[in-house]
Amino acid sequence: MVRRGRLRFAPRPVATLAAIIGALLFAALGNWQLGRAAEKRALAADFARQDAALDVRAVVTDGPRYRRVFARGQYDADRQFLLDNRVHAGRAGVHVLTPMRLADGSTVLVNRGWQPFGATRANLPDVAVTDEPRMIHGRLDRLPRPPIQLDDVPATGWPRLMQYPDVDKLEHALGRAVRDGMILLEPGEPDGYVREWTVPGTGPDRNLGYAVQWFAFGALAIAIWLVLSFQRDGESP
Numbered sequence: 001m002v003r004r005g006r007l008r009f010a011p012r013p014v015a016t017l018a019a020i021i022g023a024l025l026f027a028a029l030g031n032w033q034l035g036r037a038a039e040k041r042a043l044a045a046d047f048a049r050q051d052a053a054l055d056v057r058a059v060v061t062d063g064p065r066y067r068r069v070f071a072r073g074q075y076d077a078d079r080q081f082l083l084d085n086r087v088h089a090g091r092a093g094v095h096v097l098t099p100m101r102l103a104d105g106s107t108v109l110v111n112r113g114w115q116p117f118g119a120t121r122a123n124l125p126d127v128a129v130t131d132e133p134r135m136i137h138g139r140l141d142r143l144p145r146p147p148i149q150l151d152d153v154p155a156t157g158w159p160r161l162m163q164y165p166d167v168d169k170l171e172h173a174l175g176r177a178v179r180d181g182m183i184l185l186e187p188g189e190p191d192g193y194v195r196e197w198t199v200p201g202t203g204p205d206r207n208l209g210y211a212v213q214w215f216a217f218g219a220l221a222i223a224i225w226l227v228l229s230f231q232r233d234g235e236s237p
Contacts, residue, residue: 006232007230007231007232008230008231008232009229009230010229010230010231011225011229012228012229015225015228015229016225016229018225019221019222019224019225022217022218022221023218023221023222024218025218026214026215026217026218026221027214027215027218029214030210030211030212030213030214030215030218031211033207033208033210033211033214034207034208034211036204036207037204037205037207037208037211038204040199040201040202040203040204040207041204043065043066043199044199044203044204046064046065046066046067047065047066047139047198047199049064049066049068050068051067051068052068053068053069053070053137054067054068054069054070055069055070055071056069056070056071056102056108056140056179056183057071057102057104057106059140065140065141065142066139066140066141066184067139067140068137068138068139068140069137069138069139069140069183070135070136070137070138071100071102071108071110071135071136071138071183072102072103072133072134072135073100073101073102073103073108073133073134074100074101074131074132074133074134075098075099075100075101075110075129075130075131075134075191076098076099076100076101076107076131076174077098077128077129077130077131078158079099079158079159079160079173079174080096080097080098080099080127080129080158080159080160081096081097081098081099081109081159081160081161081162081165081170081173082094082095082096082097082115082124082125082127082159082160082161082162083095083096083097083111083144083162083163083165084161084162084163085163086114088114088116088194088196091116092116092117092121093114093115093116093117093125094114094115094117094124094125094161095111095112095113095114095115096111096112096113096114096115096125096127096159096193097109097110097111097112097165097182098110098112098127098129099170099174099178100136100183105176105177106176106177106178106179107174107176107177107178107179108178108179108181108182108183109143109165109170109178109179109181109182109183110136110138110182110183110185111138111141111182111183111184111185112127112129112185112191112192112193112195113185113192113193113194113195114193114194114195115127115193115194124159124161127159129191130191136183136185136186136189137185137186137189138183138184138185138186138189139183139184139186139197140181140182140183140184141181141182141183141184142180142181142182143164143165143166143167143180143181143182144164144165145164160173167179167180184197
């Protein structure tokens with residue numbers, strides 16, 4: 001009968017270093033996903049909040065997202081922007097961004113909702129609206145931001161198709177000051193289109209799931225290191 005040597009704990013330096021680095025990396029990734037989940041919960045809370053509407057001119061740009069606001073002014077019916085590549089119910093279309101001239105001389109963009117293209121992309125939707133003085137209500141949101149900054153192909157004519165409008169481009173096109181952000185027009189307001197506003201992106205549950213996976217990978221790295229660190233007497237480390 002062959003007797004096997006006793007197990008002893010003899011971790012290898014290289015394996016130990018690799019396990020530490022791996023565990024720290026997986027823990028960092030898990031914490032990052034937890035942070036993303038917290039951000040999304042906060043964003044959803046901002047969207048659900050039902051505070052009293054404020055005059056959009058009194059709201060700071062870096063304030064809470066989706067703040068309920070109202071605005072008094074006139075639509076610039078002759079110069080509107082169409083935010084391209086917006087899909088609703090599986091159909092391609094645009095978001096209609098209509099400038100509103102406010103009493104202080106500045107301009108704010110009003111997202112009047114989604115409109116489909118016609119038979120082809122060359123058939124732009126009819127976005128006509130009157131320029132009579134009006135008061136509107138909505139939620140203040142930021143302008144859409146591209147994941148990677150690309151140079152847009154210069155566009156001409158009105159209404160004007162745009163991918164990711166920024167304040168500088170808007171001011172250049174309109175020739176006057178434009179407030180950063182846009183108002184998501186409330187569904188009950190007139191002269192709007194499809195307005196099923198929701199918090200963009202996925203919910204926090206997916207990030208929580210990713211966090212659990214990263215933490216599990218970290219635990220697995222430590223477990224493998226522990227198993228490999230035990231050797232029997234007489235084995236070389």
